[in-house]
Amino acid sequence: MVQSPCVRNCCLDTDDVCMGCGRTITEITGWHHAEPAEKQAICQRAAERMQQRRHNIMLRVARQSGTNDSN
Numbered sequence: 001m002v003q004s005p006c007v008r009n010c011c012l013d014t015d016d017v018c019m020g021c022g023r024t025i026t027e028i029t030g031w032h033h034a035e036p037a038e039k040q041a042i043c044q045r046a047a048e049r050m051q052q053r054r055h056n057i058m059l060r061v062a063r064q065s066g067t068n069d070s071n
Helices: 025-033 036-069
Strands: none
Touching: 025 036
């Protein structure tokens, strides 16, 4: 059985992706009907989205701190 990546921190961003687990709204609503192989694929995509989100946040912070250093 594939465990849901849900962390009970549901908040959708402007792309309808959960900021807590990284799943799209379609993936969230279809989870209970998905086959195990599809659940694995959903978990993989969600993990990749969360990794990309963290990367984007780090870039944004680095840019902001670089801007602050030049003042």
